[in-house]
């Protein structure tokens with residue numbers, strides 16, 4: 001059984017791992033020179049690692065961690081202290097620290113001790129968010145018709161906690177505001193956050209996601225006989241008379257024959273390559289319901305440390321939503337002696353919401369970022385900025401807006417030899433590395449069940 005997979009992000013790589021292990025002949029085609037998709041990392045001319053985006057592994061990412069173990073990368077990430085850290089003006093920090101108790105007491109006691117919420121915030125949150133903590137999947141799905149802001153206000157939770165606490169979470173999860181994101185993913189996260197201590201721990205890759213995860217995945221797939229081609233852009237599918245795929249055609253005209261074809265492309269690309277006859281199926285037409293979230297990642301190299309925080313940070317009222325000093329959190333890469341790093345901070349910052357940044361010159365964006373950095377990290381005012389980079393992704397993960405969840409497609413399509421994988425396909429996580437990993441597992445299991453090896 002020969003399977004051709006298009007797209008070497010986490011979804012395509014995960015599907016390849018599963019299929020080579022089941023004895024399939026696997027060929028993986030990636031349009032870029034670098035693997036990993038939204039998790040990709042490459043070196044610039046100075047030898048510095050440039051990330052598509054700062055990436056965190058959550059304790060609840062069981063499937064992703066399973067793959068990291070299988071490919072020999074279980075020691076390539078490290079857990080950080082279990083708290084949400086908010087960078088405040090003038091270098092202050094506020095914390096939501098989980099207490100050392102079983103859930104939900106860890107969260108209740110931690111929440112009550114939090115200094116950046118008022119007593120009214122805390123009481124209204126406890127009362128207002130209860131249905132989320134007690135809810136199940138059916139309840140979460142039933143709330144998908146409204147935005148998170150609507151849900152929050154309807155539950156009587158305070159406006160201050162919405163802006164202070166949950167706005168940062170919405171921006172971190174999906175790069176969109178709470179009055180845009182659906183209530184469903186947010187309250188699903190509350191459930192995890194409020195009831196499962198382990199699920200909400202987070203870890204950083206010791207080097208970067210490329211070296212610590214994508215490279216071991218590549219090596220593993222190739223060691224099992226899988227073949228990976230880069231600079232290999234899928235152009236189109238040509239069909240048999242029964243509308244199954246006859247073969248795929250790459251941009252350079254090369255024809256790819258296989259028994260089964262998996263698209264592990266981002267949803268905005270899949271929409272462009274779906275052959276016209278397939279649009280007779282609602283399954284394929286539904287893909288047009290998805291829009292990508294714009295996001296940008298900024299990296300700043302300083303000549304000295306501007307923070308000593310070894311963890312993810314959030315902030316409100318800044319151009320960046322989540323960020324970290326990767327010279328501290330990812331010590332095996334962004335440290336003294338590597339490229340531009342000279343012992344100073346290397347800030348990696350996710351800029352969101354980012355729609356207004358997509359056409360802005362990078363120098364202007366860097367200036368805006370630096371203003372906020374000076375405000376949140378006063379030590380940076382004495383530091384010299386050695387270098388900055390910006391990566392813009394106009395269409396990253398799909399926008400989890402109200403009523404879009406129901407359009408997430410199953411991995412099995414109505415076309416007998418064509419399958420979908422990707423973080424946007426139907427699995428129980430939002431678009432994320434775990435969602436992509438789950439989609440890769442599901443597509444391989446379903447394909448294998450249908451065809452065998």
Ligand SMILES: Cc1cc2nc3c(=O)[nH]c(=O)nc-3n(C[C@H](O)[C@H](O)[C@H](O)COP(=O)(O)OP(=O)(O)OC[C@H]3O[C@@H](n4cnc5c(N)ncnc54)[C@H](O)[C@@H]3O)c2cc1C
Nearest residue numbers: 007009010011031037038053055056234422423432433436
């Ligand atoms: C800034 C940022 C920060 C993030 N932070 C986190 C985080 O902390 N934790 C987390 O879990 N998730 C995070 N995510 C989300 C996570 O990166 C994605 O959900 C996940 O990586 C998506 O994987 P995927 O394989 O579904 O898609 P992709 O990564 O988009 O992979 C698709 C692949 O298809 C390739 N491709 C496209 N067109 C073609 C073509 N025509 N032919 C061949 N190949 C093609 C692409 O180059 C790409 O390699 C973040 C995302 C961004 C952008």
